[in-house]
Amino acid sequence: MQQVVSPVLPLEQETNPWEAQAFRFDQAAKKLNLDRGLWKVLRQPVRELTVHIPVLMDNGEIEVFTGFRIQHSVARGPGKGGIRYAPDVSQDEVRALASWMTWKCAVVNIPFGGAKGGIICDPKSMSQGELERMTRRYTAEMIEFIGPEKDVPAPDMNTNEQTMAWIMDTYSMHMRQTVTAVVTGKPVNIGGSAGRREATGRGIAVVCDEAMKHLNMPVEGCRVILQGFGNVGSNAAKLLADRGYTIIGVAEYDGGLFSAAGLDVPNLLSHRQRTGSIHGFSGGEAVDTAELLTRECEILIPAATENVITSLNAGDLRCRILCEGANGPTTVAADVLLAQKGIFVLPDILANAGGVTASYFEWVQDRMGYFWTETEVNQRLERIMTDSFNDVISYATSHEVDNRTAAYMLAIDRVAYTTKQRGMYA
Numbered sequence: 001m002q003q004v005v006s007p008v009l010p011l012e013q014e015t016n017p018w019e020a021q022a023f024r025f026d027q028a029a030k031k032l033n034l035d036r037g038l039w040k041v042l043r044q045p046v047r048e049l050t051v052h053i054p055v056l057m058d059n060g061e062i063e064v065f066t067g068f069r070i071q072h073s074v075a076r077g078p079g080k081g082g083i084r085y086a087p088d089v090s091q092d093e094v095r096a097l098a099s100w101m102t103w104k105c106a107v108v109n110i111p112f113g114g115a116k117g118g119i120i121c122d123p124k125s126m127s128q129g130e131l132e133r134m135t136r137r138y139t140a141e142m143i144e145f146i147g148p149e150k151d152v153p154a155p156d157m158n159t160n161e162q163t164m165a166w167i168m169d170t171y172s173m174h175m176r177q178t179v180t181a182v183v184t185g186k187p188v189n190i191g192g193s194a195g196r197r198e199a200t201g202r203g204i205a206v207v208c209d210e211a212m213k214h215l216n217m218p219v220e221g222c223r224v225i226l227q228g229f230g231n232v233g234s235n236a237a238k239l240l241a242d243r244g245y246t247i248i249g250v251a252e253y254d255g256g257l258f259s260a261a262g263l264d265v266p267n268l269l270s271h272r273q274r275t276g277s278i279h280g281f282s283g284g285e286a287v288d289t290a291e292l293l294t295r296e297c298e299i300l301i302p303a304a305t306e307n308v309i310t311s312l313n314a315g316d317l318r319c320r321i322l323c324e325g326a327n328g329p330t331t332v333a334a335d336v337l338l339a340q341k342g343i344f345v346l347p348d349i350l351a352n353a354g355g356v357t358a359s360y361f362e363w364v365q366d367r368m369g370y371f372w373t374e375t376e377v378n379q380r381l382e383r384i385m386t387d388s389f390n391d392v393i394s395y396a397t398s399h400e401v402d403n404r405t406a407a408y409m410l411a412i413d414r415v416a417y418t419t420k421q422r423g424m425y426a
């Protein structure tokens with residue numbers, strides 16, 4: 001139990017998110033000298049549900065999709081975490097994402113456990129009708145598993161406000177009453193929160209500001225490269241540009257854009273909205289995505305998916321700060337190389353916690369039936385993100401560990417304390 005495995009692994013194992021999570025958990029638990037029993041409790045998810053759901057497709061045929069909902073911990077409150085739709089969703093990935101939610105909610109000290117869901121599907125090839133039927137059937141299969149006091153889903157990769165509206169409606173139909181607090185990330189007119197859509201990007205901007213102050217670096221002239229231009233990447237780019245950062249590169253899976261003078265983010269956003277992609281934008285030169293990640297900049301922000309920074313490219317990075325907008329973008333083997341290069345890492349469970357923090361505000365507002373202004377939401381969000389950044393940095397300093405280990409230690413400590421205080425029901 002006390003043994004911590006070596007990070008030198010074949011690439012396939014290096015990129016298994018559950019292995020990465022387990023390694024980092026073990027490492028932090030060891031440093032905390034965590035009680036053996038609590039170690040065993042917190043290492044595994046508490047509940048895992050797999051469903052195989054039939055969906056009537058537009059061509060009249062029935063297709064069966066496999067979906068998961070995994071609750072890693074409900075010690076500090078209801079499970080909380082998104083649902084993703086992608087062809088490569090796997091149980092191990094959802095497990096890892098569920099446990100990252102536990103640690104993330106504990107880092108920002110909000111009263112939730114951690115959970116995650118996913119369906120193996122190719123949402124880009126499905127119609128709105130097919131997506132709606134799949135979402136509703138998945139919700140129906142999970143009906144006893146989720147709820148405002150049990151487990152509260154939210155959007156993640158390839159799910160959005162509309163997906164949350166369908167889940168809320170399906171759940172409400174079964175309960176025979178409208179239950180807005182069953183999901184967060186809903187449209188604002190049906191119990192969503194002002195500021196939720198931009199919240200992950202806003203949280204990223206806040207921790208970047210704090211890191212710049214901490215490292216005595218000026219925002220003026222600070223060059224930023226983002227990988228991913230979905231909800232998280234595009235909002236982070238916009239908010240960082242508003243704060244005076246220069247966005248010199250944006251990379252998507254099929255190619256990127258570069259401009260030494262800085263990309264005009266609002267114009268790039270409207271180009272993407274108009275054409276469906278960042279390609280063909282006249283304000284930047286087209287570049288290869290992999291190469292763009294290794295160009296010189298002050299801040300690199302992977303904001304799409306897991307395993308973007310691995311042992312294959314970490315040694316080539318030329319950034320001062322790595323700010324993890326995505327969940328699990330960096331492998332354990334890459335961490336070692338980043339440390340050798342002295343790159344200052346803003347770990348995912350801190351850097352992208354703005355989304356779930358605003359989800360917490362949404363859940364609170366739904367249960368009160370009283371809604372805050374966008375300014376109130378943003379102010380509260382900024383305070384939590386700033387305090388959490390400071391908590392992680394002081395933990396790293398006082399325990400002489402890197403930022404990621406500090407964030408894990410802080411989170412595990414909080415969850416272990418609550419678990420112990422509640423005691424074992426047996």
Ligand code: GLU
Nearest residue numbers: 081082154156355356359
């Ligand atoms: N999917 C987001 C995340 O990974 C948000 C989760 C939530 O708001 O519950 O943090």
